[in-house]
Amino acid sequence: xxxxxxxxxxxxxxxxxxxxxGQWHIDxxxxxxxxxxxxxxxxxxxxxxxxxxxxxxxxxxxxxHTPAVQIPKxxxxxxHMHPLAPIAVTxxxxxxxxxxxxxxRGQGIGNIMNGLLATHLLxxxxxxxxxxxxxxxxxxxxxxxxxxxxxxxSEATMIKHLSLWNxxxxxxxxxxxxxxxxxxxxxxxxxxxxxxxGNEYPFEIFPQLPVGxxxxxxxxxxxxxxxxxxxxx
Numbered sequence: 001x002x003x004x005x006x007x008x009x010x011x012x013x014x015x016x017x018x019x020x021x022g023q024w025h026i027d028x029x030x031x032x033x034x035x036x037x038x039x040x041x042x043x044x045x046x047x048x049x050x051x052x053x054x055x056x057x058x059x060x061x062x063x064x065h066t067p068a069v070q071i072p073k074x075x076x077x078x079x080h081m082h083p084l085a086p087i088a089v090t091x092x093x094x095x096x097x098x099x100x101x102x103x104x105r106g107q108g109i110g111n112i113m114n115g116l117l118a119t120h121l122l123x124x125x126x127x128x129x130x131x132x133x134x135x136x137x138x139x140x141x142x143x144x145x146x147x148x149x150x151x152x153x154s155e156a157t158m159i160k161h162l163s164l165w166n167x168x169x170x171x172x173x174x175x176x177x178x179x180x181x182x183x184x185x186x187x188x189x190x191x192x193x194x195x196x197x198g199n200e201y202p203f204e205i206f207p208q209l210p211v212g213x214x215x216x217x218x219x220x221x222x223x224x225x226x227x228x229x230x231x232x233x
Contacts, residue, residue: 004049004052005018007049007052007095008026008052008053008054010095011053011054011095011146011148011149012054012148013054013056013146013147013148014148015056016054016056023056024054024055024056024057025054025055025057026052026053026054026055027052027053027054027055028046028051028052028053029051029052029053029216030046030051030216032046048127053146053149054146055146095129095192096127096128096129096190096191096192096193096194097128097129097130097131097150097153097156097192097193097194098119098122098123098126098128098129098130098131098187098194098195098196099130099131099132099133099153099156099159099193099194099195099196100115100116100119100120100130100131100132100133100135100195100196100197101132101133101134101135101195101196101197102134102135102137102138102197103115103163103165103170103197103198105165105168107199111199112199114199114200114201115164115196115197115198115199115200116132117213117214118164118198118199118200118201118202119164119196120213120217121201122187122196122201122202126187126188128187128194129149129150130217131144131149131150131153132144132150133153133154133156133195134154140221140223140224141220141221141223141224142218142219142220142221142224143218143219143220143221144217144218145216145217145218145219153193156192156193158193159193159194159195160186160191160193160194160195161194161195161196161197162183162186162194162195162196162198163196163197163198164196164197164198164199164200164201164202165197165198165199165200166198166199166200170197170198172198172200172202174202174203176202177202177203183202
């Protein structure tokens with residue numbers, strides 16, 4: 001229980017304390033309705049500690065009007081690459097981050113966004129919090145939900161780096177990501193900050209993305225809404 005309380009406290013917004021619990025509540029990042037709770041593996045994912053977060057009423061998933069995330073059915077053949085399946089590791093002693101950085105290399109926005117989504121899937125699998133770091137144009141366009149989840153990470157230093165490119169220098173070595181490989185071990189380690197650049201998912205098959213994954217993590221900024229004249233959520 002102490003570990004879980006510390007995990008929640010690390011995500012507190014400035015106005016949150018345990019004493020005023022009731023003005024805020026604990027909710028799931030991905031709602032129960034998105035899971036097939038008759039599937040034992042999906043039950044584990046739904047109720048795993050890393051699927052929980054503290055939220056104010058106005059940021060509750062029920063008030064965000066975002067599409068429901070739909071979790072693909074697990075099976076013996078695809079369970080190891082399930083995008084939200086937690087790796088079987090000891091619960092971390094502190095919150096750990098996976099920072100995605102726009103590595104450039106002449107790649108279009110589609111490829112870079114592919115890398116961001118891959119990084120989010122890896123973060124969910126390894127019980128890390130994915131944050132965008134040093135990508136100013138993305139920061140102008142989108143706000144993380146909740147914003148406090150990534151506060152201050154851009155100031156992190158002495159960060160170990162992983163490359164997920166599908167070409168040239170830094171091309172992903174998929175053996176590195178197998179169980180016991182150096183990338184797998186590093187992701188499971190107590191290193192607080194790891195950084196990723198790239199446009200590739202490191203396993204054999206890019207998993208089916210849960211519907212609404214991006215919308216459950218980011219909301220368009222007022223600038224982006226005004227630029228495209230979008231209807232604000």
